[in-house]
Amino acid sequence: MANKEKSLQKREPETVSTVERTRSQKVFVPLVDIRETDNAIVLTADMPGVDEKSVDITLEKNVLTIDGRVDMVTPDGHQLSYMEYETGDFQRAFTLSDEINREGIEAQVKDGVLQVTLPKAEPAKARRIDIKVG
Amino acid sequence: MLLVDPFRALEVEREFDRVQREMNRFLRGTQPATAYRYPAVNIWTRDEDALVTAELPGYSIDDMEISVHNKSLTISGKRRPVKEENVTVHRNERKPDEFQRTVLMPFAIDAEKVTARYEKGILTITLPRLEADKPKKIEIRA
Numbered sequence: 481m482a483n484k485e486k487s488l489q490k491r492e493p494e495t496v497s498t499v500e501r502t503r504s505q506k507v508f509v510p511l512v513d514i515r516e517t518d519n520a521i522v523l524t525a526d527m528p529g530v531d532e533k534s535v536d537i538t539l540e541k542n543v544l545t546i547d548g549r550v551d552m553v554t555p556d557g558h559q560l561s562y563m564e565y566e567t568g569d570f571q572r573a574f575t576l577s578d579e580i581n582r583e584g585i586e587a588q589v590k591d592g593v594l595q596v597t598l599p600k601a602e603p604a605k606a607r608r609i610d611i612k613v614g
Numbered sequence: 615m616l617l618v619d620p621f622r623a624l625e626v627e628r629e630f631d632r633v634q635r636e637m638n639r640f641l642r643g644t645q646p647a648t649a650y651r652y653p654a655v656n657i658w659t660r661d662e663d664a665l666v667t668a669e670l671p672g673y674s675i676d677d678m679e680i681s682v683h684n685k686s687l688t689i690s691g692k693r694r695p696v697k698e699e700n701v702t703v704h705r706n707e708r709k710p711d712e713f714q715r716t717v718l719m720p721f722a723i724d725a726e727k728v729t730a731r732y733e734k735g736i737l738t739i740t741l742p743r744l745e746a747d748k749p750k751k752i753e754i755r756a
Contacts, residue, residue, distance in 0.1 A: 517701055526672065528736050558658035561657055592672065
């Protein structure tokens with residue numbers, strides 16, 4: 481049914497970016513999980529076909545952009561006879577709050593999954609005020 | 615004598631198509647959410663073999679299983695969930711942690727010669743065609 485077919489498709493961006501891309505490939509929105517622990521916010525993005533050389537993470541002002549380039553590979557002598565998914569680049573942007581320690585952001589890519597760790601800034605230390613007996 | 619106007623017949627056919635489309639649109643969304651197939655696959659073919667590729671990010675080779683029987687290929691796997699204490703989940707969009715899918719090839723597969731590769735989250739399986747299944751050229755004698 482149409483519904484089944486739809487769920488197989490990768491998501492394309494809903495809003496049209498005002499910045500044009502030089503690559504003619506399709507762009508998809510990677511699916512992400514965002515988890516928050518006491519010390520950090522961890523962003524996990526499914527980006528199949530991406531490795532550490534083909535992913536860019538940029539932080540401009542408070543916008544974190546993840547950008548993965550995927551090149552279409554055509555196996556030698558084969559022809560595509562059945563297609564359920566398309567190959568394309570991945571791009572998605574997130575707005576960060578001020579409580580992130582920007583210097584400490586770390587990222588790694590493994591098996592087509594990008595993981596970005598955004599450590600929280602040290603919270604203002606609670607100050608204990610001694611009360612003197614008057 | 616019965617006269618059939620071919621253009622009228624075409625119009626009726628179109629009307630049927632339209633009704634069918636409307637019905638499909640109406641029924642969409644009533645399907646259970648779990649009924650989808652995962653992962654999506656692309657199939658590349660040539661005379662002697664076929665390549666099946668699937669985007670399966672974040673799985674490990676040890677947690678995936680590939681089995682071949684006659685014309686069918688079955689892939690299944692599990693993604694180990696991250697267990698953490700005191701975690702607030704803000705978004706959970708990534709696909710299920712478990713999958714199984716069977717794909718039917720248009721030829722018998724040589725199970726002994728099947729190879730698979732997992733790279734950058736993409737699984738590629740090479741399925742050679744069984745020798746006995748390959749088309750034979752028949753000589754025509756004069």
